Amino acid sequence: MVKNETYQDRLLKTFRAANPCLMWAFFVVLAILPLVVKSEYYLSVMIICLIYATLAVSWNLMVGYAGILSFGHQAFYGLGAYFSAIMTMELHLSPWIGIPLGGCFAALLSFVIGFPCLRLRIAPYIAIATLAFSEILLVICKNWVSLTRGEMGLSGIPPLRDFSLFGLFPVVFSGGAKVPYYYVMLSIFFITLLFIYFQTSSRVGLAFKAMREEQDAAASLGVNITRYKLIAFLTGSFFAGVTGAFYAHYVSILAPDAVFGMGEMVEIVAITLIGGIGTFFGPILGAFVLVIGLEALRGLADYRLMIYGAVMVILIIVMPNGLLAGFNHLLEKARNFGMFRKARN
Numbered sequence: 001m002v003k004n005e006t007y008q009d010r011l012l013k014t015f016r017a018a019n020p021c022l023m024w025a026f027f028v029v030l031a032i033l034p035l036v037v038k039s040e041y042y043l044s045v046m047i048i049c050l051i052y053a054t055l056a057v058s059w060n061l062m063v064g065y066a067g068i069l070s071f072g073h074q075a076f077y078g079l080g081a082y083f084s085a086i087m088t089m090e091l092h093l094s095p096w097i098g099i100p101l102g103g104c105f106a107a108l109l110s111f112v113i114g115f116p117c118l119r120l121r122i123a124p125y126i127a128i129a130t131l132a133f134s135e136i137l138l139v140i141c142k143n144w145v146s147l148t149r150g151e152m153g154l155s156g157i158p159p160l161r162d163f164s165l166f167g168l169f170p171v172v173f174s175g176g177a178k179v180p181y182y183y184v185m186l187s188i189f190f191i192t193l194l195f196i197y198f199q200t201s202s203r204v205g206l207a208f209k210a211m212r213e214e215q216d217a218a219a220s221l222g223v224n225i226t227r228y229k230l231i232a233f234l235t236g237s238f239f240a241g242v243t244g245a246f247y248a249h250y251v252s253i254l255a256p257d258a259v260f261g262m263g264e265m266v267e268i269v270a271i272t273l274i275g276g277i278g279t280f281f282g283p284i285l286g287a288f289v290l291v292i293g294l295e296a297l298r299g300l301a302d303y304r305l306m307i308y309g310a311v312m313v314i315l316i317i318v319m320p321n322g323l324l325a326g327f328n329h330l331l332e333k334a335r336n337f338g339m340f341r342k343a344r345n
Helices: 007-036 040-065 073-090 095-117 123-143 178-200 203-213 215-220 225-251 256-260 262-275 282-296 303-318 323-344
Strands: 163-165 169-171
Touching: 007 040, 007 178, 040 073, 040 178, 040 203, 040 225, 040 262, 040 282, 073 095, 073 123, 073 225, 073 256, 073 262, 095 123, 095 225, 123 256, 178 203, 178 225, 203 215, 203 225, 215 225, 256 262, 262 282, 262 303, 282 303, 282 323
Parallel strands: none
Antiparallel strands: 163 169
16 A cells, blocks of 8 residues: 655755755756856955855865864864965965975875874874974974964955956956955866765775764774774865965955964854765855854944854754755655644544
8 A cells, every 4th residue: 555645755855856956956056146246345255255165165075975084174174275375476386386385295295104003093193283283383483483473364365367268258366356266266166065075985986984873883994993984084185275275365464373273263164064074065164154144243243243153053953964954854744743643634
């Protein structure tokens, strides 16, 4: 006997089936947004959303997929930013070369810190080690005045160089227009998502999930725990470094606390938790909701951070698994309530 589907059942199935379509529709909207939105202010907000979404997605790969409890992700963001800025200012390299080099430098130092630390099986030790690494870099950056200019920060960082698309359409960055920077950051965001999607959908992704659930069981099945942890750690650090390098050339000024400070790490953690840790689309949703929400509260001056914090606490209590999981849960409850009412009738 075939059970009659309730309205809630159909709604739940439709929502789950529409998830991939909604995701691709969201990406299409992002791609055509500058054609509709002409305000430089709104485009700058969207660029910040994309920066934090990329950082959250790359951190989620470490924590949500591979189970590496890292609290020093902002260190690799800052390393990429400072390395690209210094290379372009001191050695006069093109920023187009500096951005991937910033990612490579961040990945290199992540290997230096990750190779000894990721051998540790106890998560709090890894968290403490990565947190200490970020704080050490912050102190070095503040005190190596001859290279980083200390707390005064680096200024006059070269913008991205102009180029001609297909030899026909000039793309100009030097005038301060936001549209070219938006599309560059959008490209970094898409490349990060595609790489992480294919990585987590492969055998490597299965190894990540096995480690996250139970390291000893994964090791007994032949998973090289240290190797796969390093893969996740290097991947996340590389994309954080690339994002930091882009940020340096976008704002043209860097201060140690702006990229190495714990405030950046708190933002990344909050975005990932609110969106849904261990999910693919959750951190992206969290980035756009929190960044746009905080910007919308700017008119409330000192009260906005208090309201922002209160809303985050409420969301974590009401939806502890994130916005996406919370919406799914609400649909499940609606479905069960519909079945209960039907049984009573």
